[in-house]
Amino acid sequence: MEWAVETKALRREFAPSRQTGKNATGEARGARPAPVVALAGVDLTIRKGELYGLLGPNGAGKTTLLKILTTLLYPTTGEARVAGLDVVRQAVDLRRRIALVSGGEYSGYGILTTRETLWMFGQFYGVPNKEARRRADELLEIVGLSDMAGARINRLSTGQRQRLNFARGFVSDPEIIFLDEPTLGLDVNAAREVRRYVRRWLAARDTRTVVLTTHYLLEADELCDRVSIIDRGRILATDSPMGLRGHVRTGRRVVVEVSQADGLGEALGALAGVTNLRASPQPEKNTTQWHFTLEQGSHIAQVLELLSRRGVIPVNLTTHDSSLEDVFVAIVGRALEDEA
Amino acid sequence: MKRLRDWLVLNGRAAGGRAYVRIIGATREPSWILSDTILPILGMLAYVYIYRGLGAPRAYETFAVLGGLMLAYWISVLWSMAAQFYWEKQMGNLEFYFTAPCSRFAILTGMAVGGMIWASTRAVVGFGLGIFVLHVPMDFSRAPEAAGIFLLTLVALYALGMWLSSLFLLYGREVWHLANAFQEPVYLASGLYFPVRALGPWAFLAFGVLPLSLGLDAMRQLFLGKLASGFLPIGLETVLLAISGVVFIAIAAISWRVLEERSKREGKLTLRWQ
């Protein structure tokens, strides 16, 4: 089977530069520190037609992996193939079939208009003039910049530049597109439009593949067919977002809101299967919210029985499955926003 | 055959796209007319007046004019082409070029074409000023040969620029500073404003590989005859120019392959502010 992307024991080390000054204990630095391991042996396979996500905190190795897959960086050891082509030995042929979009601020050539910019990048991919212009106009419409088609880039806001950068990646109609944090810095509506477009683009042709890196859990959850959780250069788990939740017994989250709380906490805590209990007073409503986790969803019956026995009528009761964030914390051992 | 045609179309479009940026950019910032054409001519004028101030023969002023002409192209080669990928890296654009399927040489050619148009504007103004305003002596009877030497020199210079661009790719700021540092030494070694014979035979032999030295010396002889104090016969300089063009293109191709690979291995390709 030809995978869209396949890596075997992919490893990448960076030799750090000699440090100057003094370290925390006041000793002079001088010796070259050990290499930084950005990828510590990554094995992954991505099917054609898949929308694949790489989820991890800053410094996890996501961008390094994407740079290798898009021929910008060589691996230290290991192999990687994209569209069946070796990223090192067949890079020239590979580049005709891929595109890369890096999120964050895009500088570009301030002197060109948005339409000219997209047309120009079309030229680098050999897109005929007329077709390049058509695609440019279409993409500007999609990212909401059609009224800025004649505006120079140096007049665009940061968000507009980022949307243009996103559009640039699609002008060549690649077989596989690598999106490195594509919604970074975009507002909610723009990010939603980007996600919607990615799904539509993928669905339009079954030979297309999208590889997305993100540290937005919602994005990975909402968008991806499969997600790999990566941290410190290693893939820790790979599955669909639903499947990942199943990997980890994180239970069911429950919130019970009651108008009186005398002794209720103690009683709830004593129930079997209730963990992570905490109270959240709501003085404006004169109520208390009790947050806890049930190891098994069926234990909700015990909670209801307890409330009934004590004559407590809940103002509100909600339950929901564990989120991807819960999965991430359970697998990685810390929250996404915590420092590595 | 189809593959060759596809390759030519792809790289032709890429070169055209990149040249477009430079050409259209120039027309949208009118300040370039003053800053890129008129003001640099003043440097050339300074050397004309140095010769006048020293009471030198009028033919020596032609050295200054021809030097100014070629300087425009040398500056274009060095800063608008060779150093360009360094600027692109600093601006964060480099990854776009290196993930695109077109050849790096196509991009460089596009930059070169755009740069040549700018340089030519500057060169024509300076040359015109020299002939029609300063009335520097020039014999145009061998102008076609001089034009041929000029074109050969340009090809060799731009081939040299392609090689230098690969150094900028890997070494970035170090090469930028060295290129900056060696601007005037290159002017000195190539005899930009004076007959290179003044440096003595050994200096010329050492620096004669520079296309600038060879081209200038040949053009001076064609425009000034014996007054040019030429160093080598024109025919020999022509052959050496042609060889240097071919050699620099070959060196550039090898250098690009080696240094691009090294950049990717060391992770410096897209590393900014190194």
Added chain:
Amino acid sequence: MTQAGARTWIRHFRSAAWLGWQVESNWADPYIFAVYALARPLALSLILVAIYSVVSGGALHGDRFAWIYVGNAFFVFVPLMLVGVAWTITEDREQFQILKYIYASPIGLFTYLAGRAVTKFVTATMSCIAILLLGGLVLGVHYHTTPLLALAGMVGFVFGVIGTFGMGLLLAGAGLVFARQAVNLNEGAAGVLYLVCGAVFPVDTLPGFTRYVGFLFPLTWWLEGMRRSWLGVRAAGMVGEIPDAVIFAVLAVSAVAWYAFGAWTYRTLEHRAKQQGLLDRTTAF
């Protein structure tokens, strides 16, 4: 300015000076950096030596050669300081894209530019000294002064640097407002000064009214003042007929005037740049 304000200003200035040193030198070890700092000005001087040699048939002696040589030595402050100060704006805006952050900080662009200019001043001074040493030790330039001229020379040197910095501020302001072509504007400005200020030929060589343009710039008076204090030699032509005291007095007045004008122009153009949102504009092509 209060004492606390002065301390803050010094701290800001020192930070900018440190940054200037890092930016200029961090790409190489100090020895290579020294070579870099000296190679260009020395080569420029040797170009002049070659030109003079071609015209004189190889002879490098005499007052005329010394006059040209010393003028060129002090002219290095123009590309290194004047252009260098202006280049800081373009570099920080287009290349490092941090100009907006510098501007948003309390340091103030003016103090920042002054601090960044320190390294350029040091580099220019080193280059000038190296050229003068080469002239004296190798090329047979004979330096000669009197106590009064030496004193005037030292004071005049300071005024020259002030005037050069002032002109650099003017170009830096232009750099805020104009496109990236401001780089060429800076180089062109150096070319204009080289042409009209009697750096390497007497201003009388220029045609018509252009020979008087140089008198507007402190550089013309500075170069002549430095030559007189180092060589005791005067320019040929009308500048040579001006007494020493007048040369140094006009230098002082014009340097201060240009500094004030440069600072005012800078502030005005900075205001315009803020109005038009140009502080973070990139224009590279």
